[in-house]
Amino acid sequence: MNAPRPYPRRVFLRRAGLSALAVSGGSFLASCASGGSEDDGERSGGGQEQTSENPFGVDAADPLHVVIFNGGYGEEYAKFHEELYTTQFTDAQIEHEAITDVRQQMQPLFNAGNPPDVLDNAGAEKLPISTLADTGQLTDLTDLWDTESIGFDGMTVRDTLHPIAIESAEYAEKPLVMNYALQVYGLWYDRALFDEKGWEPAETWSDFMALCEQIMSDGMAPMAHQGKYPYYIQQVIIDMAVKHGGHEVVYAIDSLEPDAWQNDSIRMAAEAILEIKNGGYMMEGTEGLDHIQSQTRWNEHKAAFIPSGSWLENEQASVAPAGFATTVAPTPMLDGAALPFDCTRVEAAEAFIVPAQAANQAGGLEYLRIMLSKEGAAKFTELTMAPTVVNDSAEGIDASPGLASSLALIESGGDNNWNYYYPIWYSPMDPKIQTAVGELAAGRISADEFCDRCQEAADETAEDPATQQRSRP
Amino acid sequence: MQHGKYRFIVGFLVAPLALYAVFVISPFVQTFYYSFTNWTGISPEFDYVGFDNFEFLWKDDLFREAFFNNLVLLIGLPVFTVLLALLFAFLLNVGGTGAGVRGITGNGFYKLAFFMPQVLSVPVIAVIWSVIFSPESEGLANSFLGWLGLGPYDWLASPDMALYCVLWVLVWGSVGFYLVLFNAAMSSVPRDIFEAAFIDGASRLSTFVRVTMPLLWDTIQTSWVYLAILALDAYALVFVMTIGPGGPDNSTQVMALRIAQEGFQNGKAGYASAMGVVLFFLTLIIAAVLLRATRRERIEY
Numbered sequence: 184m185n186a187p188r189p190y191p192r193r194v195f196l197r198r199a200g201l202s203a204l205a206v207s208g209g210s211f212l213a214s215c216a217s218g219g220s221e222d223d224g225e226r227s228g229g230g231q232e233q234t235s236e237n238p239f240g241v242d243a244a245d246p247l248h249v250v251i252f253n254g255g256y257g258e259e260y261a262k263f264h265e266e267l268y269t270t271q272f273t274d275a276q277i278e279h280e281a282i283t284d285v286r287q288q289m290q291p292l293f294n295a296g297n298p299p300d301v302l303d304n305a306g307a308e309k310l311p312i313s314t315l316a317d318t319g320q321l322t323d324l325t326d327l328w329d330t331e332s333i334g335f336d337g338m339t340v341r342d343t344l345h346p347i348a349i350e351s352a353e354y355a356e357k358p359l360v361m362n363y364a365l366q367v368y369g370l371w372y373d374r375a376l377f378d379e380k381g382w383e384p385a386e387t388w389s390d391f392m393a394l395c396e397q398i399m400s401d402g403m404a405p406m407a408h409q410g411k412y413p414y415y416i417q418q419v420i421i422d423m424a425v426k427h428g429g430h431e432v433v434y435a436i437d438s439l440e441p442d443a444w445q446n447d448s449i450r451m452a453a454e455a456i457l458e459i460k461n462g463g464y465m466m467e468g469t470e471g472l473d474h475i476q477s478q479t480r481w482n483e484h485k486a487a488f489i490p491s492g493s494w495l496e497n498e499q500a501s502v503a504p505a506g507f508a509t510t511v512a513p514t515p516m517l518d519g520a521a522l523p524f525d526c527t528r529v530e531a532a533e534a535f536i537v538p539a540q541a542a543n544q545a546g547g548l549e550y551l552r553i554m555l556s557k558e559g560a561a562k563f564t565e566l567t568m569a570p571t572v573v574n575d576s577a578e579g580i581d582a583s584p585g586l587a588s589s590l591a592l593i594e595s596g597g598d599n600n601w602n603y604y605y606p607i608w609y610s611p612m613d614p615k616i617q618t619a620v621g622e623l624a625a626g627r628i629s630a631d632e633f634c635d636r637c638q639e640a641a642d643e644t645a646e647d648p649a650t651q652q653r654s655r656p
Numbered sequence: 657m658q659h660g661k662y663r664f665i666v667g668f669l670v671a672p673l674a675l676y677a678v679f680v681i682s683p684f685v686q687t688f689y690y691s692f693t694n695w696t697g698i699s700p701e702f703d704y705v706g707f708d709n710f711e712f713l714w715k716d717d718l719f720r721e722a723f724f725n726n727l728v729l730l731i732g733l734p735v736f737t738v739l740l741a742l743l744f745a746f747l748l749n750v751g752g753t754g755a756g757v758r759g760i761t762g763n764g765f766y767k768l769a770f771f772m773p774q775v776l777s778v779p780v781i782a783v784i785w786s787v788i789f790s791p792e793s794e795g796l797a798n799s800f801l802g803w804l805g806l807g808p809y810d811w812l813a814s815p816d817m818a819l820y821c822v823l824w825v826l827v828w829g830s831v832g833f834y835l836v837l838f839n840a841a842m843s844s845v846p847r848d849i850f851e852a853a854f855i856d857g858a859s860r861l862s863t864f865v866r867v868t869m870p871l872l873w874d875t876i877q878t879s880w881v882y883l884a885i886l887a888l889d890a891y892a893l894v895f896v897m898t899i900g901p902g903g904p905d906n907s908t909q910v911m912a913l914r915i916a917q918e919g920f921q922n923g924k925a926g927y928a929s930a931m932g933v934v935l936f937f938l939t940l941i942i943a944a945v946l947l948r949a950t951r952r953e954r955i956e957y
Contacts, residue, residue, distance in 0.1 A: 286920060293698045310698055314923030318699045410813060411899045468792035471813030471899065476790075610922045614900070621904050625813065649694070649924065 226322075228300070229545025236271075238330040238552070239545040243272035247546040248299040250289065252306045253281035255494050256364065256533065260563045261303075267553045268546075275546070284308045293320065298538035300547040303363075305533050312534055313608050316354035317651045322537040324358040327548050334557030343555065345593075347602050348531040348572030354653075361551050362531035363563070365570040367493040367511060367589040368418045369527045370406075374508035374584055376484060384512035386524040388455060391515040395464040398487045406459055407486030409477045410470035413621035416456070419490045420620065422514045422528050424452040425601055429521040433603045438654040439645040444637040451517050453623055453630035460626040470625045474498075482507060492530070496585030497568060508584040511592060526596035528603070531572050608653050615640035684936070690929035697925030709930035719931065722902075722909040725819055729826065729887035729910070730942070734880045736827045741834035742876070744770065746864050748835075749842045750850050767839065770832035778829075782896035785825045786812060812898060815907040822893060822908055830886065834879050841875045842868065870952075877950045881943050888939055891916065911935050 229240040247268065251261040258281035265277050280299070282288050286308040292298045293310070298320075304310050315321055328341040328349075335343050345365060352358035372384065380401065385391035395405035408416040425432050428448030435443035459465060466486040469477055474491075481489040482503045489495075496509040503509065513527045535554065537547035553559050560573035561580070568586045570577050570593065577590055593600065606613035619636040622628045628636070644650050691709055695702035713719055748759045748766060760766075773781060788796040789811035798808040812818045849871075853863045869876070891912035895901045902909040902917075911931060919928030 290698055294700055296700050311696075311921060311923035314696045314698060318696060318701065320699060413900070413903075468790060468795070468808075468810075468813070470904075471789075471791035471810060473786075611918075611924075614902075614917065614921075618900065618903055618905055621899065622815075625904065627815070627905075649927075 226544045227541060228543030228547075235331055237549070239326070239548045241272060241275075241545050241549045243274040245543045245546055246276040246278060247301070247543055247550060248278045248541075249280070249301045249550065250285075250299045250303065251279070251281045252285055252303045252309070252533075253283055254306045255497060256563075256567045256569065260566045263562045263566075264550065264554050264559050267556070267559060268550055271549075271553075286310050293538065293540070296540045297542075298540050300537060300541040300543045301550050302536050302538065303533065304536055309534075311610055312360060312536070313354070313610065313651065315536070315538075316359050320539050321354075321359040322539050322541070322544050322547065324352060324361060324537075324548070324551070327361075327551055328352075328358055330552065332555065332557075333552060333559075340552060340555055343574055345529075345531065345572045345574060346598070347529055347600065351531040351602065351604070359536070361535040361555070362533060363535055363554060363571055364531070364533040364567075365493075365572055365593065366530045366532050367527060367570075367592050368422065368491070368530065369511040369513050369592065370419070370488040371481075371491050371495055371509060371511055371585075372488050373484070374510040374588075375506050376487075382487075385515050388515050388517050392458070392462070395459070395462065399464065403484060404466035404469075404486040405464040405488060407466040407469045407472075407477045407481050407489045408624065409472065409474040409489075409491075410621070410624065411473040413617040413624060415474070415490045416624045417617060417620040418492075418528060419514055420449075420452045420456055420623075421603060423455055423517055424448040425528075426514065426522045426524075426526070427451055427517045427520045430601050433601060434655040436641070437604050437608065439605075439609070439641055439650075439652060441642070441645075442638065444634050444641060448517075449637075450630050450634055453633045455517060456623055457626060457630060460624060465624075470621070478502070488512075493569060493585060493589040496583060510584050510588045512588075513592065513596075522599050525592065526599035526601070527592055529593060529596065529600040530602050604653075604655075609644045609650060611647070611650075612640050612644040615643075687929045687932045687936075690926050691933045693926045693929075694924075695926040695929070696923040697919055697928075698923065702926065705926070709927050710934075712927065713930055713934065718906065718909060719911065719914050721906050722911045722914045725908060726888055726890070726910050728819060729823055729890055730884055732823045733826050733830070733887040734883040736823075737830045737834055737883055738876055738879055740827070740831050741838050741879075742869070742872070743864075744831070744835050745838035745842055746868055748839060750860075750863070767836060770835045772832060773829040774833045776829075778892040779896050781825060781829055782893050785821070785828075786897045789821050813904060815903075815905040818898060818904060818908045822890065822897065825893060825897070826886070826890060830883060834883075837875060837879065838872060841872050845871050873950075873952050877947065880950060881946050884942050884946055885939055888912075888935065888942070911938075 226239075228245045229242055231237060231240040231242045233240040249261065249265060251258045258279075261279065261281070265279055269275055269277060283306060285302075285304060285306055289298065289302060289304075289310060293315075304312060329339055332338050332340045332343045341349065347365070348362055349358070351362045352360050354360070370384070377383065382394060382397065385394045398405040408419075410416075421433065421436075425448070428446060432446065432448050435446075466477070466480060469480075469486075472480070477486075478489060478491070478495065478499055479502050480486060482499055493511065496503075499509065511527075513524055516522075516524050535551060537544055537551065541547055554563075555573055557573070557576075560571040560576035561578070563569070563571050564577045565580055568583055570586070570590060577586065580586075582590065605616075616637050619628070619633055619640070622636075623630070623633045645652065692704055692706060693702045694705045694708075744766070748763050750759065776784075790796070790798065791808065791810045791813045792798065793802060793808040795808070795811075797811060801807040801809065810817065812821050845868075849867060850863060853867050858866070889912050890910050894908050894910050894913050895916070898908040900906075900908075902913050912935070915928045915931045915935070918924045918931065
């Protein structure tokens with residue numbers, strides 16, 4: 184482990200140098216990692232007659248550059264969408280790229296003002312989307328929302344989308360991001376095991392405590408979490424707080440309101456987590472396990488519940504023993520909850536964008552319209568077992584237990600389902616909250632200290648001049 | 657023969673110098689430039705903001721915490737690595753029992769075993785140790801200590817222990833390389849010097865302190881600077897191994913991790929560049945101070 188080793192920091196510096204080369208063609212000292220820019224306000228590409236078949240006037244002669252994050256959802260669905268595109272525009276050339284290190288490959292292109300026409304900005308290495316939105320680098324999707332959808336008889340695209348997709352697209356009152364997949368969060372358990380033992384996910388807090396006791400006496404830990412990434416248990420805290428205090432709890436947090444974290448709902452949820460930890464209901468050592476280790480323990484029936492999202496079933500497919508019925512349950516209601524039991528956090532994720540500097544914005548918008556078509560969305564769900572933001576995209580699909588229980592929760596929650604945005608909106612704030620969550624879940628700080636720490640992080644963010652403040656209703 | 661000498665020299669120097677300028681000097685110059693801007697890292701547009709980034713940095717508690725953690729590594733890593741490597745190299749060379757000066761038996765095997773971590777990549781080392789340091793009682797470290805009647809400990813999940821776990825892995829990964837380095841330096845010391853010391857009745861310890869250390873001073877000094885630079889980085893290990901990463905409770909935050917988080921996740925490449933500039937000067941100052949403070953008269957042999 185001697186000194187000259189290419190650590191990522193150095194890779195970054197070198198890449199900055201490389202992109203300078205790419206931009207300036209070799210005069211490295213005269214130029215810099217960021218290129219020049221051009222923005223004329225007009226939509227690029229297209230120019231053909233705008234018809235209901237071709238609302239953006241796409242010109243088949245314009246090539247289309249599509250970049251897909253090749254992660255949990257793979258790239259097969261994108262190939263299908265591209266096929267649909269070339270069926271409509273027979274001569275169109277599509278450059279299809281499926282990558283995992285989105286940031287490293289896309290950063291130089293954005294800096295050089297030469298981004299792809301469609302980018303699936305997802306994965307651990309994604310570009311900070313709020314930064315792209317704030318610096319005017321994303322195409323306004325209003326026209327797409329208002330155009331006629333494909334396969335839904337005269338409905339506009341907006342009418343076919345889940346409300347959380349519409350909400351999550353908005354930056355400064357303009358839709359800029361098309362989040363494609365619907366993800367359902369909750370406490371996951373093995374339905375088969377619960378049936379065998381005669382257990383049932385508890386609706387109220389006292390019942391949940393009783394259930395934990397019952398599971399413990401059976402020699403199993405009631406709860407595990409992915410302690411290395413406090414993000415997972417964080418969902419549970421905020422979910423219970425929102426159920427207790429209503430949507431306003433999370434609106435205040437997202438709007439960076441003073442004292443947003445200093446309310447009884449959050450404090451009660453924090454105390455509930457401490458009760459689980461101090462009651463000995465957390466799996467031993469779970470604070471130090473990553474998602475793979477903890478989820479595998481859960482698959483081995485070392486723990487009954489684990490917090491996660493609807494990708495869990497797919498993620499664990501190769502590990503889960505036969506007959507393991509991955510199923511989601513909502514978090515229990517704290518005393519005096521404002522929302523009912525059967526609702527949860529539903530997130531629209533897998534952010535597709537059309538960069539403002541793309542050479543073929545018209546083609547990019549049309550591509551998104553094809554993704555949101557009845558056929559395009561159904562294919563995605565069929566291939567990935569994940570629901571899309573398009574209403575009823577899972578209709579007629581032979582659903583696995585995980586997908587079926589997720590769909591049921593989307594349905595039963597309805598308008599009570601909710602989402603939060605502060606981790607995307609204010610990226611510097613999120614790690615600070617996660618640090619506090621980690622300390623709370625390990626039982627090292629009190630609920631009051633937790634609220635104070637989170638409030639401090641939120642106040643710091645609100646005071647930072649670099650923060651773009653946003654607000655909800 | 658003089659004819660064309662300069663052309664000859666220039667011809668050989670041009671390619672490496674150009675590469676060095678493009679891949680080393682130019683990024684440094686750019687980092688200095690960007691540290692005075694509010695560049696997001698993903699946009700061709702940005703503004704010049706003067707010393708704002710540096711002012712902000714001065715008040716950044718998290719960066720200060722990271723700095724102090726780096727300081728712990730900066731002290732711990734060279735001390736433990738150099739001492740252990742020296743001791744082991746000494747034992748391998750002159751630790752053997754019996755007549756005359758000789759290494760212990762199995763010398764070659766030990767060298768190979770100690771050098772092993774050097775062959776593994778940093779992320780692999782990080783993954784191996786994060787599994788060993790599992791906080792479960794079935795974890796490798798915990799079951800070993802449990803067998804001795806100790807623990808279980810939280811290791812990386814404990815804010816009090818996590819940084820020392822990182823330090824331990826850094827030391828473990830470095831000792832082998834410096835062992836081989838010191839071993840090479842030691843074998844170039846004539847045997848009769850050690851033999852003379854033994855005949856004069858010097859113990860192994862005093863031979864080590866009074867003969868070995870002074871003779872190897874140049875090598876030790878260089879190692880110290882290398883290890884200091886490694887301690888100021890530690891990014892890859894912290895990123896893969898620790899909770900968060902950088903946790904729990906920011907107990908393993910290091911400056912390089914702050915740079916990556918601000919520059920990539922938070923879209924603040926300008927601010928991250930300012931951190932990079934600070935780190936650059938810190939490294940420079942520390943290297944200069946170390947070289948000066950450890951300067952000794954050279955011993956010829």
